[in-house]
Amino acid sequence: MLAPYLQEGKVLQVMTLDRNLEEVLSKNIKHTEHGSYLALDPKLVEEIVQTVAKEVEQLVALNTQPVIMTSPNLRRHLRKLIEPSLPTVFVVSHAEIVDDINLQASGKVSLKNE
Template sequence: HRKLATQPAELHAALADVRATITASTGVPLAPFAITVDDSLGDSEAALAIGATPVAWLAVTDVATLRAQLPTVLAPIVPDLLDVDRVAELVDRTAAHAPLLVREVVPRIVTMPVLTELLRALVREEIPIEDLAAILDAIALAPAPAGGFTARDVPAIVEHLRGQLRRQISARFAPRGRLAVYTIDGMIEDAVRSAIDHRDGGTVLALEPAIAQDIVAAVRSRLGAGGGVILASGDVRRHLRSLLEPELPGVAILAAHELAPGTAVTTAGRIEVA
């Protein structure tokens, strides 16, 4: 870390560049980064803070290594860095060019905390939220209960939003109009579908541990740890995602109706449980 401390200009530029890159790709307006390098840390250690909150510790020796590591370190925590104040910034910016839309949706249909949870869920699955007007427009089209949506409604609203955000999803996963996917065996989908338990106005996946482990192992054996895209039926998509995310966070689960018309889909392989 002593070398980092002697490169303040390069360090500042690297942090600003990473911050701008993440904001551009996710739409999340991150607070400024800070790197702590002092004698309380090891010779090759640095602490990363965003705002006043320490978020990660890195093993680095120079600015170039830090610059290369930061995107990977930050990717899993970016959704959690999207708080109500940051969402309020996005809403205010959107209100400047779409005041009627904002007035109709926030907080009449979704309160700021519920909107924050919705946006976190989208970012968690790598869907950029920069075009908040499109997201608010999709929320306005959803059949809302009297009094608006609550936190309990978030998973169902997210699925509705994904269907309305085909352009954004396709731009993220099929930027040139072509997408290679892994299909999933019908027996796996049936097992997930039959384990969806409806309770307390929502749904949870009550899959037997042995079956869950077999499915995760089957996906890992085909896609490896690096990730890929699985095409699944819309009614099991989010439940399959919740099953895989803890161990295979890099695997994206899409449904056919979430892709823009004209997307050329090819099959890279099929996932089956042996």
């Protein structure tokens, strides 16, 4: 699953989410009998997507595949949030990273007011 994103030496360049942004997202996951979903203000969604897009632009300019690493409980929700605007961004959770992969931070996504 990660093979297309690995660089030489099994290096995976990942963007991470600022801790405050992860907390905001986690607190807005709503659970129902039909499953869970992320309930965010549309303006916040737009800000998150635009911030991710700026980070992605920088990575693409460096010829690096955009990958965001987040917590397992946020992975699916973050993917659904950014997929309509940024379909090529791969979202992976910490739990999916095997021991022999070398992580390298390539950026951090944070909101302006943080």
